[in-house]
Amino acid sequence: MPEIKREVRPIEVNYVCDACGKGMMVQCGPMDPHSGDIEHSCLICDHRQTFQWRPYPRIDHIGVNEKS
Numbered sequence: 001m002p003e004i005k006r007e008v009r010p011i012e013v014n015y016v017c018d019a020c021g022k023g024m025m026v027q028c029g030p031m032d033p034h035s036g037d038i039e040h041s042c043l044i045c046d047h048r049q050t051f052q053w054r055p056y057p058r059i060d061h062i063g064v065n066e067k068s
Ligand SMILES: [Zn+2]
Pocket: 017, 018, 019, 020, 021, 022, 023, 042, 043, 044, 045, 046, 047
């Protein structure tokens, strides 16, 4: 396969707290290397939630013409 290049732009991906609907979830512990579990807590109400493999907030890259 030949090398291919494309232009991308960074987007920030946040997760809004399911409990209060206002705070952003942020990672508050290390990722479990076996399960991929990452504990997060809400900045406002301290609600705890576990996500797998991909922490919030994070930066993803998408093609310049793609919709996020
Ligand atoms: Zn909250």
